[in-house]
Amino acid sequence: MTITFGTIMAPHPRVIKAYNAMRSLGISDEEVKPVLKNLLQLYDRNWELIEEDNYRTLIDAYFELKEAKQTEGKRKAPISYLNGRKPKQELHLVDGDDQVSSTDNSSQGLSVEDSEITPNAFKQKIIKSSQTSIVHMKPTSSSQALQRMSSEVERISTLPCMPARDRKLHRGKASAAGHCEDPIDEPSNPRVQRKNISNDHQQKELMIPRTEKLKLHLGPVSTSYNGSANASNGNCCAKSLSALYQNVPKKDATSACNNSKRTQKGSIDIASSPLGEIKISLNCEAALGQPNFRIPDLDAIMKSIEEKYLKAHKIVEPQSSMVKLLDDLCGIYLKLGLSLNRNGSTPKSANSRNVACLPLQAVTEDDKNSFHFLDDITKGSENVKISLLDETGSEDVPQFNYIPYNVIYQDANVNISLARIADEGCCADCAGDCLSLSLPCACSQETGGEFAYTPRGLLKEIFLKDCMSMKLEPLDHHFVYCQECPVERSRNDIMAEPCKGHLVRKFIKECWRKCGCDMQCGNRVVQRGLRCKLQVFLTREGKGWGIRTLEDLPKGCFVCEYAGEILTNTELYERIMQKSGNDRHTYPVTLDADWGSEGVLKDEEALCLDATYNGNVARFINHRCSDANLIDIPVEVETPDRHYYHLALFTNRNVNAYEELTWDYGIDFDDHEHPIKAFNCCCGSGFCRDKKQKGTRLLKGKKLKEIHARKTE
Numbered sequence: 262m263t264i265t266f267g268t269i270m271a272p273h274p275r276v277i278k279a280y281n282a283m284r285s286l287g288i289s290d291e292e293v294k295p296v297l298k299n300l301l302q303l304y305d306r307n308w309e310l311i312e313e314d315n316y317r318t319l320i321d322a323y324f325e326l327k328e329a330k331q332t333e334g335k336r337k338a339p340i341s342y343l344n345g346r347k348p349k350q351e352l353h354l355v356d357g358d359d360q361v362s363s364t365d366n367s368s369q370g371l372s373v374e375d376s377e378i379t380p381n382a383f384k385q386k387i388i389k390s391s392q393t394s395i396v397h398m399k400p401t402s403s404s405q406a407l408q409r410m411s412s413e414v415e416r417i418s419t420l421p422c423m424p425a426r427d428r429k430l431h432r433g434k435a436s437a438a439g440h441c442e443d444p445i446d447e448p449s450n451p452r453v454q455r456k457n458i459s460n461d462h463q464q465k466e467l468m469i470p471r472t473e474k475l476k477l478h479l480g481p482v483s484t485s486y487n488g489s490a491n492a493s494n495g496n497c498c499a500k501s502l503s504a505l506y507q508n509v510p511k512k513d514a515t516s517a518c519n520n521s522k523r524t525q526k527g528s529i530d531i532a533s534s535p536l537g538e539i540k541i542s543l544n545c546e547a548a549l550g551q552p553n554f555r556i557p558d559l560d561a562i563m564k565s566i567e568e569k570y571l572k573a574h575k576i577v578e579p580q581s582s583m584v585k586l587l588d589d590l591c592g593i594y595l596k597l598g599l600s601l602n603r604n605g606s607t608p609k610s611a612n613s614r615n616v617a618c619l620p621l622q623a624v625t626e627d628d629k630n631s632f633h634f635l636d637d638i639t640k641g642s643e644n645v646k647i648s649l650l651d652e653t654g655s656e657d658v659p660q661f662n663y664i665p666y667n668v669i670y671q672d673a674n675v676n677i678s679l680a681r682i683a684d685e686g687c688c689a690d691c692a693g694d695c696l697s698l699s700l701p702c703a704c705s706q707e708t709g710g711e712f713a714y715t716p717r718g719l720l721k722e723i724f725l726k727d728c729m730s731m732k733l734e735p736l737d738h739h740f741v742y743c744q745e746c747p748v749e750r751s752r753n754d755i756m757a758e759p760c761k762g763h764l765v766r767k768f769i770k771e772c773w774r775k776c777g778c779d780m781q782c783g784n785r786v787v788q789r790g791l792r793c794k795l796q797v798f799l800t801r802e803g804k805g806w807g808i809r810t811l812e813d814l815p816k817g818c819f820v821c822e823y824a825g826e827i828l829t830n831t832e833l834y835e836r837i838m839q840k841s842g843n844d845r846h847t848y849p850v851t852l853d854a855d856w857g858s859e860g861v862l863k864d865e866e867a868l869c870l871d872a873t874y875n876g877n878v879a880r881f882i883n884h885r886c887s888d889a890n891l892i893d894i895p896v897e898v899e900t901p902d903r904h905y906y907h908l909a910l911f912t913n914r915n916v917n918a919y920e921e922l923t924w925d926y927g928i929d930f931d932d933h934e935h936p937i938k939a940f941n942c943c944c945g946s947g948f949c950r951d952k953k954q955k956g957t958r959l960l961k962g963k964k965l966k967e968i969h970a971r972k973t974e
């Protein structure tokens with residue numbers, strides 16, 4: 262089947278105004294174009310008559326055609342009206358339904374190819390022709406416009422035979438002056454325009470017989486979406502593309518061009534002529550040979566696409582391309598078409614944008630649910646909404662309770678008290694913004710007497726660099742060792758191996774309640790919560806849901822913290838044990854940044870965050886080996902010890918809108934004794950550590966350092 266996407270021209274300013282007026286009524290340019298052309302001809306290009314009363318005449322004429330279609334029923338038009346194109350003066354030689362002659366200009370409307378035709382016969386032809394129109398709006402009752410056109414037909418066709426050049430004079434000054442008569446088709450390139458005119462003249466002289474062949478441009482109201490699954494339409498569309506070439510004067514033919522691109526479900530052809538005409542045709546070859554296919558309602562297709570792309574994204578994602586858009590349209594067309602047959606067919610009402618006259622049925626609930634979209638998964642609990650989109654409609658919406666901040670599940674000992682914060686551990690004497698102080702306050706001690714944040718609220722370059730270096734080259738940094746390591750105990754509780762060491766992480770310490778500064782202080786970033794526009798989306802690589810940013814993010818930007826239930830290790834093991842087989846527990850994060858300093862840390866004391874049942878947006882952030890765009894940094898806010906802290910995620914480079922946000926979980930894919938079985942990594946990174954993944958390279962040390970250096974440049 263073929264779907265044609267219309268014709269693009271370089272219109273006259275008055276044409277643009279007319280289009281704009283009609284667009285406000287929901288009528289597309291493609292529908293207006295043939296009607297406007299006809300009126301211009303009928304009124305000898307007297308624009309005032311068309312423009313007066315807010316384009317009343319044009320609106321009338323448009324609806325007259327609709328009505329003509331309705332009153333005539335479903336008789337097949339004798340002429341294939343495919344698409345607007347072609348300089349108007351050529352004659353339209355049509356052999357029949359499927360055949361378009363080499364001088365075809367069917368899109369321009371009716372031509373009288375017989376040497377003599379009565380006005381009535383011509384009117385009939387007009388009416389028949391409108392049957393191929395696509396009905397967008399409910400037709401009105403009959404009106405003057407059709408009568409005007411018809412009487413004009415009578416008037417012109419009853420004129421005594423006259424040579425073409427005289428008839429041209431009769432049609433008005435613009436014609437007589439030899440200007441391009443049709444502003445709608447007026448080519449923007451003057452060189453081309455001149456050629457066309459001369460070509461027009463030649464053709465008229467050659468082709469208009471003495472017996473007064475005439476053409477009335479009263480074409481179909483719209484043929485923008487006249488693709489259908491039946492073979493004849495498919496053929497017609499192919500012809501309409503080739504007709505672009507056929508209409509091109511021979512000497513210009515070299516400048517006509519045709520572009521073809523294959524999509525997954527078909528192909529896209531773009532043909533252009535030196536006349537400035539461009540035709541885009543999408544051939545949905547995936548529908549070929551599908552016996553169950555029935556033509557779906559165009560409204561349903563359009564709505565589906567609009568919801569998929571506009572309502573869901575508001576703006577277009579970077580991965581989007583026209584090819585993808587057209588391919589999606591084709592896919593939805595196919596899907597809706599197949600679903601119609603399954604559920605039986607019912608006729609469609611006349612005021613919908615049907616693409617063909619086969620019996621149609623309204624879209625089913627199934628069709629409507631072909632994708633999932635949630636406006637705000639946070640239930641209003643964050644500073645910004647976070648939407649969720651599943652473009653495939655294949656995945657159930659994740660079931661969990663959104664919590665913006667960590668909450669204690671049961672036994673976790675998180676001691677938050679002002680009394681525990683020593684005077685020297687806060688900045689009670691500060692006021693306003695601590696970052697504006699010439700001498701940084703006590704809260705900067707943790708980060709070496711310098712705040713970790715810039716006045717713009719980003720991580721300072723040097724701080725980020727140090728944190729990245731710890732991630733990429735941990736062995737170059739300081740480790741502490743537990744006397745009895747909870748990690749080793751979790752592997753083998755009976756004979757736990759010695760602690761392998763815990764990296765001494767760099768912490769950020771933010772100002773808090775005991776500090777004198779205000780909430781807008783530059784040293785309060787994580788605690789002020791999420792600000793970035795994020796979206797949960799279904800990844801295509803088999804990672805399940807993921808997070809992407811809907812806006813460009815600068816390097817060092819706080820994205821979100823990892824929030825969930827605060828559990829003790831004991832509680833976490835219990836949860837893991839309760840889970841069966843493949844139902845893996847996938848959302849725990851160990852708060853081990855300071856374990857080594859605690860000597861013997863019991864499982865009832867060691868803490869972790871579990872976002873499985875209660876969590877925030879971070880629970881959707883997927884893992885990427887080594888070159889992820891986020892980095893996790895421990896942040897001290899309300900507790901001075903490192904037993905409990907916040908795990909904040911910052912960008913480690915500039916991130917473009919619609920990039921997936923990823924984080925290196927630090928998984929050792931070779932550790933087969935870990936209580937939580939590692940997933941098969943699909944991160945796609947060239948540095949993927951999961952050896953099971955084909956084509957991955959293991960890069961360590963220097964190589965990773967090089968990459969990081971490049972990325973942070």
Ligand SMILES: C[S@@+](CC[C@H](N)C(=O)[O-])C[C@H]1O[C@@H](n2cnc3c(N)ncnc32)[C@H](O)[C@@H]1O
Nearest residue numbers: 804805806847880881882883884940942943944
């Ligand atoms: C914190 S969740 C991330 C969100 C998750 N994708 C979802 O749909 O809810 C971690 C889980 O996501 C999946 N995942 C994350 N990164 C992955 C990767 N690089 N390759 C494959 N699966 C991944 C794994 O199932 C993992 O256990």
